[in-house]
Amino acid sequence: MSTLAAAGGRHSRAASLPARVLAQSRYETVTMVRNGEQFLLLIILPILALVGLTVTDLLDSFRPDGASRLDVAVPGVLVLCVISSAFSGQGIQTGFDRRYGVLRYLSTTPLGRGGLIAGKLLAIVAVLALQYILISGTAVLMGWRPEPLAVLASLPLLLLVAVAFTGVGMLIAGTLRAEATLAILNLVWVALAAGGGVLFPTSALPGWISWLVDLLPSAAAGELLRGCFLAGQFAVVPALILAVWAVLSWAATVKWFKWV
Template sequence: MTTTPATPALPGATGGPAPLPRRVVAQARFETVAMLRNGEQLLLLVVLPLMALVALTYTPLLDGVLPAGASRVEIAVPGVLALCVLSNAFSGQGIQTGFDRRYGVLRFLSTTPLGRSGLIAGKLLAILAVLAVQYVLVAGLGAALGWRPGPGALLLSVPVLLLGAAAFTGLGLLLAGTVRAEATLAVTNLVWVLLAAVGGTLFPSTTLPGAASWLVDVLPSGALGSALRETFLTGGPSPAPLVVLAVWALASWAAALRWFRWS
């Protein structure tokens, strides 16, 4: 009786799916590269925020809201960082997820060893990776324009940005998982413009009349912009905008878990 020689195992082969952390990291790497290589996404995530930073620094748009002793760039950088979160976690991820859902990509990936939880974790890691790139680019350009934040403010800004990213990611996924992809594209772009212009992102809510100012303060964009400006100007944010962001994050994720449709 003859025996068939065993096929040698390939180096690194395990005979089964890779561990979940490795699958999540691979998915996050794929989504990060996809966002940064896409021309429209790159415009939204990097080019427009950097252009906004230069415009706000060299034009008098912020002159009416500058605190005593503050320069334009000291108000512009926190606002542009808030805009980066809005562009990345809400608009960018919302549009991408909406079209992935339309073409069946979400449904397919949810049946692979990656699973639904792994897919969501990969998206979250991709958002954080892109946000890190945005932070470095905005801070670098800000430094070139004269921005000199304290080390403590830089450290404190990270959890503020993460809380803002959590709130806007939940909102982006909620929108992408409940309406058609074309509607997601239209709504996210419209909301991006409105929140950037009058939602407290780039300009403090004090530029608006009393009732409108109060409304902006309870929006996630207004809370994030206010918290970041306070962090860099005074060394730390006040509790109110952090509470607003936490409420938006909890509510948006609860709604997304309840109503998100994978196909």
């Protein structure tokens, strides 16, 4: 009897916090990737953008000497991937989880609010890693040959971009209704992709509009990644802009996020 009781006690012990966070992260990742609409946003559209920018002459006027279309296109498409996963994808999922009471339920479990947020962040990193592999692999097949150091340097830069956009996405998802979150995040995704300095440098925009767009996290992210891959440089001002957006958005999220 004592042996059975001991065995039952071992099996009834709650999982550790890291194990709970990893389980939540796996769930969030699989949910994002399996959803048809999310898969279109996370994978298909960025790949189509990469191919479209490479086979057309849209980026020719922005190419530095010796750079190919792929060299200019890949950094922007990688930023678009981050916006898709950290901003739109996770924001929409969080908004509907909040609507259906999932967030309220999970926040009262042993996972807790901190564990739930950590699981979401890890899921974003996992999806971003998948996107990076697919986009860079596609680009390599098309003839892209980046500097290895630029590839390594881009990883922490993309994490900074992800932190900033996750904060903004969570703020919207935690303060607006799910339907409004869905509409706003999708509209903002299109606006940033088209004229937010992501795929095209802000020099393509009129003067004062260009100056305003430069202050957006999308334009800062685009400049940061293009500086990394095209010039092998760390763009300080765009990095500071992203850091400010990250701090302010997460501070606002902590203050105003509603779990119900």
